[in-house]
Amino acid sequence: MPMPTLAARARSSKRSGVSVMLASSNIAPVSIQPMSMLAPIPSSLSASGDKVKDDVLNVVPPQRAAAIAVQTELANADKRWCEVDLLTFESTQAKYVHVLGDAIKTSPLMRKSGHMANQHAKVCAAAVVDLLQARAPSQQALWSNACCSFINENEVIRSASVLTYSAARKRHQLVPGSEGISAGPSQQECIHAHDWASNIWSDMLS
Numbered sequence: 001m002p003m004p005t006l007a008a009r010a011r012s013s014k015r016s017g018v019s020v021m022l023a024s025s026n027i028a029p030v031s032i033q034p035m036s037m038l039a040p041i042p043s044s045l046s047a048s049g050d051k052v053k054d055d056v057l058n059v060v061p062p063q064r065a066a067a068i069a070v071q072t073e074l075a076n077a078d079k080r081w082c083e084v085d086l087l088t089f090e091s092t093q094a095k096y097v098h099v100l101g102d103a104i105k106t107s108p109l110m111r112k113s114g115h116m117a118n119q120h121a122k123v124c125a126a127a128v129v130d131l132l133q134a135r136a137p138s139q140q141a142l143w144s145n146a147c148c149s150f151i152n153e154n155e156v157i158r159s160a161s162v163l164t165y166s167a168a169r170k171r172h173q174l175v176p177g178s179e180g181i182s183a184g185p186s187q188q189e190c191i192h193a194h195d196w197a198s199n200i201w202s203d204m205l206s
């Protein structure tokens with residue numbers, strides 16, 4: 001008989017819980033029950049957050065840019081994230097090196113997402129063209145973001161927002177009225193999620 005997956009084991013056991021453990025020293029561990037059918041059971045956590053006892057553990061290691069960014073000193077923000085000029089994505093550590101995606105130190109409203117990494121690439125590409133032609137990079141970019149969370153195979157919750165960037169304040173600001181989150185999981189959002197995925201894959205990979 002094939003071995004059941006961890007998720008299947010969690011589903012089939014009324015005792016099972018799933019813990020998400022953030023292993024960073026300054027972030028408290030979080031214990032979640034992912035399915036309402038599971039009876040809540042306490043997890044065993046040490047005061048320092050180092051120990052979790054449960055049937056299934058999803059351990060999230062301390063978050064930082066990949067080792068290559070740390071080794072090359074591009075990760076110059078607390079040795080965790082790569083600080084960049086958010087209009088050009090040029091590293092503040094190394095001229096002519098541009099860093100995109102989750103590796104960068106974002107401004108407070110900017111989510112770390114695939115959708116946002118895609119926006120980084122577009123803003124960066126346009127800025128590089130400007131820089132090569134000795135023009136000031138545009139400050140007019142609109143930064144959209146969408147994250148789709150599958151609650152199960154058929155239902156999704158989606159959050160979305162649109163930002164602009166203020167070079168003077170060196171931070172992003174929300175376009176009024178652009179932020180939203182689904183009222184709850186729905187099949188309609190699942191259809192939108194699949195459409196979103198097809199569109200962004202086509203945009204990135206075609």
Ligand SMILES: Cc1cc2nc3c(=O)[nH]c(=O)nc-3n(C[C@H](O)[C@H](O)[C@H](O)COP(=O)(O)OP(=O)(O)OC[C@H]3O[C@@H](n4cnc5c(N)ncnc54)[C@H](O)[C@@H]3O)c2cc1C
Nearest residue numbers: 066068100101102103112113114115116117146147148149
């Ligand atoms: C559970 C989960 C759900 C998410 N849901 C969404 C969502 O709904 N929508 C959304 O937009 N985003 C979502 N995200 C976030 C999204 O996955 C990330 O923001 C996105 O993948 C970041 O892209 P990236 O290219 O910056 O980094 P990554 O996708 O992490 O890519 C970096 C790549 O570099 C490789 N690499 C590292 N070091 C080296 C090296 N030395 N040499 C060669 N290669 C190297 C890594 O192996 C990796 O493949 C989700 C993330 C998670 C974990």
